[in-house]
Amino acid sequence: xxxxSNLLMILALAVITALFIAVLFSRGALQSGATASNxxxxxxxxxxxxxxxxFTALKNLGIPIKEVSILSESPMEVQITLQSTSQSxxxxxxxxxxxxxxxxxxxxxxxxxxxxxSYQLHLVNTNGNVIGSExxxxxxxxxxxxxxxxxxxxxxxxxxxxxxxxxxxxLGMTPILWxxxxxxxxxxxxxxxxxxxxxxxxxTANRTINLLVPDVSRAVQRINAKTGAQIAxxxxxxxxxxxxxxxxxxxxxxxxxxxxxxxxxxxxxxxPKPAPTRSQPTP
Amino acid sequence: xxxxxxxxxxxxxxxxxxxxxxAFANWYAGYEDYNLYGAWATIWTPSWPPYTxxxxxxxxxxxxxxxxxxxxxxxGWLYDHGxxxxxxxxxxxxxxxxxxxxxxxxxxxxxxxxxxxxKYSVEYDGTxxxxxxxxxxxxxxxxxxxxxxxxxxxxxIQTEVQHSSNNHIDTAxxxxxxxxxxxxxxxxxxxxxxxxxxxxxxxVRISSEQFNTRCQALSGFxxxxxxxxxxxxxxxxxxxPPYEVHTNTYDPYFxxxxxxxxxxxxxxxxxxxxxxxxxxxxHFYVIRxxxxxxxxxxxxEYTLVPGN
Numbered sequence: 001x002x003x004x005s006n007l008l009m010i011l012a013l014a015v016i017t018a019l020f021i022a023v024l025f026s027r028g029a030l031q032s033g034a035t036a037s038n039x040x041x042x043x044x045x046x047x048x049x050x051x052x053x054x055f056t057a058l059k060n061l062g063i064p065i066k067e068v069s070i071l072s073e074s075p076m077e078v079q080i081t082l083q084s085t086s087q088s089x090x091x092x093x094x095x096x097x098x099x100x101x102x103x104x105x106x107x108x109x110x111x112x113x114x115x116x117x118s119y120q121l122h123l124v125n126t127n128g129n130v131i132g133s134e135x136x137x138x139x140x141x142x143x144x145x146x147x148x149x150x151x152x153x154x155x156x157x158x159x160x161x162x163x164x165x166x167x168x169x170x171l172g173m174t175p176i177l178w179x180x181x182x183x184x185x186x187x188x189x190x191x192x193x194x195x196x197x198x199x200x201x202x203x204t205a206n207r208t209i210n211l212l213v214p215d216v217s218r219a220v221q222r223i224n225a226k227t228g229a230q231i232a233x234x235x236x237x238x239x240x241x242x243x244x245x246x247x248x249x250x251x252x253x254x255x256x257x258x259x260x261x262x263x264x265x266x267x268x269x270x271x272p273k274p275a276p277t278r279s280q281p282t283p
Numbered sequence: 284x285x286x287x288x289x290x291x292x293x294x295x296x297x298x299x300x301x302x303x304x305x306a307f308a309n310w311y312a313g314y315e316d317y318n319l320y321g322a323w324a325t326i327w328t329p330s331w332p333p334y335t336x337x338x339x340x341x342x343x344x345x346x347x348x349x350x351x352x353x354x355x356x357x358x359g360w361l362y363d364h365g366x367x368x369x370x371x372x373x374x375x376x377x378x379x380x381x382x383x384x385x386x387x388x389x390x391x392x393x394x395x396x397x398x399x400x401x402k403y404s405v406e407y408d409g410t411x412x413x414x415x416x417x418x419x420x421x422x423x424x425x426x427x428x429x430x431x432x433x434x435x436x437x438x439x440i441q442t443e444v445q446h447s448s449n450n451h452i453d454t455a456x457x458x459x460x461x462x463x464x465x466x467x468x469x470x471x472x473x474x475x476x477x478x479x480x481x482x483x484x485x486x487v488r489i490s491s492e493q494f495n496t497r498c499q500a501l502s503g504f505x506x507x508x509x510x511x512x513x514x515x516x517x518x519x520x521x522x523x524p525p526y527e528v529h530t531n532t533y534d535p536y537f538x539x540x541x542x543x544x545x546x547x548x549x550x551x552x553x554x555x556x557x558x559x560x561x562x563x564x565x566h567f568y569v570i571r572x573x574x575x576x577x578x579x580x581x582x583x584e585y586t587l588v589p590g591n
Binding site: 090093096130131133134136137139142143211255256257258259260262263264269270271273274275277278 | 308309311313315317341345347349350351352355357359361363365371372374375376377378379382383384385386387388389390391392393411412420423424425426427428429430437439441443445479
């Protein structure tokens with residue numbers, strides 16, 4: 001074989017090798033969904049891997065996490081995709097709960113691992129379509145970014161429920177469910193309280209709903225501060241005779257977040273909202 | 284047995300319940316414009332806590348920049364009855380808002396002290412997605428909701444009063460700008476024709492980039508009275524200085540004249556020092572402006588002599 005043939009073979013091999021490496025690189029980059037500053041998935045730093053692992057723990061607690069990816073490690077930007085059971089473009093009430101738990105998981109990550117600077121939250125339906133998304137930048141003015149570690153609560157779940165049962169006024173609605181749990185989707189030593197109250201129908205609920213939600217919310221915050229109950233999340237649902245949740249209200253006392261869903265026909269008016277438009281209608 | 288003499292203090296509202304107070308209703312005052320890609324304003328808090336009608340926590344106000352509904356992103360400060368200071372927040376309804384169940388998120392952030400201004404902005408951000416709107420506070424992006432609505436949108440910069448039209452408002456929206464095109468220049472709003480208000484509130488143009496929300500100077504405008512130690516505090520929220528504070532010690536329905544004038548403050552409150560403590564002297568009050576007079580309020584004390 002001539003020297004020229006050898007040279008051509010070496011050149012051909014070099015080109016093939018370069019193409020192979022390029023393909024491998026591009027596959028890795030696609031998998032990471034990354035920009036130049038992002039390492040491929042397999043090359044996440046221990047910090048990034050720790051963050052991904054923490055969401056695996058959340059998935060094991062029943063939150064339908066479809067995918068978690070690190071978009072950037074500096075600043076730390078995480079993308080969380082949740083699987084909805086919805087087949088349409090309309091999210092379910094369970095989605096609201098799942099989104100909130102996933103969001104607070106990202107916000108409180110710094111307490112046990114790396115700090116998240118921002119997170120994207122996507123919700124996909126059973127067809128794989130994104131039906132809800134938001135991006136939150138965890139600046140220093142978020143209450144969740146200033147939490148201290150918590151010791152064991154001074155009272156157990158039974159004692160906390162007893163206080164709440166004694167002090168919460170549901171304005172004529174009847175409590176039908178009281179539930180308390182420690183840890184799990186919230187931090188160790190903190191609690192999730194869930195209360196369902198019943199009302200015959202929307203008309204009855206509308207008489208008191210705008211007092212009920214803020215009154216109960218304020219009372220829970222007062223009791224929490226006064227007793228050291230260490231309630232992290234308080235959930236109140238107003239259930240009608242058809243077992244429909246007319247209002248599903250979640251108050252997060254650690255993150256300063258309130259999320260709620262309201263059925264059509266409920267005269268919910270306790271929160272800030274835009275005015276009815278007066279000028280040219282919004283198209 | 285030694286007898287104790289107890290002076291009991293009462294505050295009376297002589298005109299009864301104010302008209303227009305409807306439970307669970309809302310009142311708005313401020314700016315609205317359409318076909319916008321963004322709007323911002325430096326929203327000031329009042330110099331002191333505004334009066335809110337007791338007794339429940341639904342009574343209060345919020346002051347904000349927002350896209351119009353049904354799908355909206357909003358940011359500003361809110362203050363409810365019982366709060367010590369206003370709280371900054373962002374909020375949205377971006378899912379199922381016109382179907383059911385509508386879903387909302389309200390995120391409370393740090394507080395905003397009295398008599399301070401913070402820049403709030405809601406802006407369309409096409410780089411985040413075709414339906415993305417972001418909330419900014421003090422020049423810092425706080426949140427982007429990427430499934431809100433397309434742009435442009437009707438936008439509002441307003442005060443919202445909740446629960447009672449007796450609530451006082453006193454908010455300055457300064458340094459306003461609007462964005463009429465996606466990649467264009469932030470411009471001054473048209474405050475000559477885009478201010479609206481529900482009675483008894485008013486939105487008043489101050490300059491080409493500022494309006495204030497206050498109470499209208501209607502006949503019988505609301506006058507709040509409270510005690511602090513041996514002093515009486517009066518608060519009102521019309522914007523028509525100078526004000527005349529008149530008092531009379533025996534006639535609730537006195538006619539204000541120079542003989543009943545006790546002060547001419549330029550701000551919307553008055554502290555009547557040492558007004559309390561003597562059960563033999565009552566005080567009835569009315570505020571007079573250039574055009575009208577307030578409702579009447581008063582205090583009276585009387586002595587209780589407990590039995591054995």
